[in-house]
Amino acid sequence: MSEIRYAADKPKECKYCYFWEGKKKGCLLGEEKCYYILPPEEEKKKKSRCDGCPYGRVSPCIGYCLRDLQQKHKEGTK
Numbered sequence: 911m912s913e914i915r916y917a918a919d920k921p922k923e924c925k926y927c928y929f930w931e932g933k934k935k936g937c938l939l940g941e942e943k944c945y946y947i948l949p950p951e952e953e954k955k956k957k958s959r960c961d962g963c964p965y966g967r968v969s970p971c972i973g974y975c976l977r978d979l980q981q982k983h984k985e986g987t988k
Contacts, residue, residue: 920946 921927929938929945939945 915948916944917946917948 924930924937927937927945930936931938937944
C-alpha cells in the first residue's frame with residue numbers, strides 16, 4: 911500500500927485548518943477525505959487532455975477546455 915502524501919501548503923496541525931471545528935467535533939471532512947491529501951502516484955501518471963492544465967487539477971474544465979483555447983491562442987500569435 912502506498913504512503914499518504916500531503917500537499918506542501920497543509921497546516922502543521924489540524925487545528926489551523928479551515929475545516930477544523932474544535933476539539934470536540936474534530937475535522938469536518940475526516941482523515942480519509944482530508945483536503946490536503948494528494949492522489950496516489952498511479953493516478954498521477956495517467957495521461958489525459960487536462961494534464962498540465964491548471965484548471966483541470968481536480969476536475970475537468972466547466973463547459974469548454976481552457977487548454978484547447980490557450981493552445982489555439984498560442985498558434986494564432988505565431
